[in-house]
Amino acid sequence: MSTGNSSNTAPIGPRPVVAGLPHYAAGKAPLPVPGLQSYKLSSNENPLPPLPAVLEAIAAQTAVNRYPDPQSAVLCQAVADHLGVPFADVVAGAGSLGALNQILAAFAGQNEDGSQDEVLYAWRSFEAYPISVGLSGARSVQVPLRPDGTHDLAAMAAAVTPRTKVVLLCTPNNPTGPALDAAQTEDFIAALPSGVLVVVDEAYREFVRSDSAVDGLELYRRHPNVVLLRTFSKAHGLAGLRVGYSLSRPGVSEHLRAAAVPFAVSTVAAHAAAASLAHVAEVVERVQSLVAERTKVVAGLAGLGWDIPDAQGNFVWLPLGVDSAGFAALAGEHGLSVRAFAGEGVRVTIGEPEANARFLALCASSTKVPRRS
Template sequence: MSSEKKRGAYIRPDIESLPAYVPGARPPAGVTMTKLSSNENPAEPAPAVVETIHRVAEQINRYPDMNVTDLTETVAAHYGVEPANVALGNGSVALLSHALTALAIMGDEVVYPWRSFEAYPIIAQAAGATSVRIPLLEDFSHDLDAMAAAVTDKTRAVIVCNPNNPTGNVIDRDTLMAFIDKVPPTVAVFVDEAYQEYVADARYAFDLADLPRYPNVLVFRTFSKAYGLAGLRVGYCFGDARLISAVRTTSTPFGVNAIAQAAAMTALAEQDVMTSQVEEANAERERVVAKLRADGWDIPQTVANFFYLPIGEDAAQLAADGVAEGVLIRGYPGDGVRVTVGNRAENDRLVEFLGGYAPNSSTRR
């Protein structure tokens, strides 16, 4: 047998170097742990959402609506845009990937902040593009001037993560729009707003009324976080009809399953439940962050359902110690640790665990 046959099918050489997405740690089977590693909503879904899931489950022998018509129209009406300006997908990260697939070819560039969402380098390289990572400023905010300066003739997209994952800080609308105005109109700007519902001030979100003025902008949001549908995977994005059509064209057929479509429609209707859960999460975030800062932890300003501990080389060890003690947090080796805001009991357990490592602790490990 020839060496060619032994090797098997051809695989793109760059796929071997593709960074793997590392999800938040999961508890071992049968072990109860405090899971604060995946930025999940700790509250149970609204009863109406659960009822919808049970009802639609009886019909899963049928294919879902491939065009996600009802949910698209519902999202469009809720946000005051046209259905042609909305695309739905299997989570916002899938939509980001579809958008880059539509825009980039081998040798093109994608500019984004770093550290930021770990999927960005993956989807950029998978699309054949080259990542251009712009380091965050000392306060862990986007270096927007450097990002604008990094745009070249090869740039196909610039990504803004707002609030930024994993640091939690946010860019105000005026600053964001001033940055977008610096980007050439032939370059797409992706505004990733996965955690926007946690931002109490609307002045820190992209104003969808501005979409007609910016045909190069796509705004990404999700039902996974504040709406509590992480296990069903539903994301959506807004943009110019031409861009949205390209995203839909490159999307996987039947990418949003029937249960997810129906549950998202119900969740969107249950605004009071979502708002209440967000308010509770924000209050818990402020309580926990205040306590940890009092213990000496350096925590950047955050408006999301998580916060960041920039502890550098100690990050991997702290995350590993958390696993050993039943507290799952998200470590970024060499950089820091991201901690999800859980319910009160989970957060109290977290504070207890971190107390042994607090800079001001007399019993610091």
């Protein structure tokens, strides 16, 4: 039996696409600062713990020696009942990102002749998009945002080609914050070929307060080529359990089930999410408290002369450009971890009232301010 010859051994390497993928940069925990309580405002997490009833549901799931239900029937039925949709239209995923990966695996990639499908999305948007698209074998087509942080739907429609298989719409857009306009989105979808799948990523839907904002649920009801993505990570405070879902017509959902990762959603996560939906009025109350904090932060920034995009998620976007890294470092010195996107801006999660007040105080003292003229 040969043991191999190290001099003739080729290096172990990944597929070529992997080398070119951007790296996902998760929000960092805050560093300790003497005399200060530190706060993490870098990952758009809900600063509030899950509801007591949800914690009870988590504690009740003790059979972790058994595999979970591969269909996550408890979760899917709870979602179907809550939204008033058919059970067959709901497909569980490990967070909305897991659900997105199932969509890409089923509908976009590299074809038998070596050609690549195209996945179209605005940029900057959720930084996992180019990673997921690249790993699927498809080609990313990124259309720049408008200066105000909104999707340029006209430019996106113009970028559609016969190879376009999927369009991703992030609303509210992460990290800039604006939500898509309902009428404009309807016109955009109407302009697309019917064979193009439109994925409406509504991870922050519960925080939206704009009267003109698009409603992904209504889009799904009206358009058979629309897939809705939602998650329990943000409003429900279950980010650590990785549970979300997609919503689509049977002609789409059946293929998503075929592409789904087996047992992706744990029994604990499924029951926790179902319990949170059973107490959704309390979730809504908590979300409103965060929206109220967001309103204070936005008003405070406006009073300081800061010019920021419309904030419809649980975060605000500071378009600081080349000063982004410096502002993030300064925030760290004050016990606040924020998420800097080098050369572009800083995303700051709405956190505890004390954290939000300290953030505003920091902005008041900063000389690096995108001020209105």
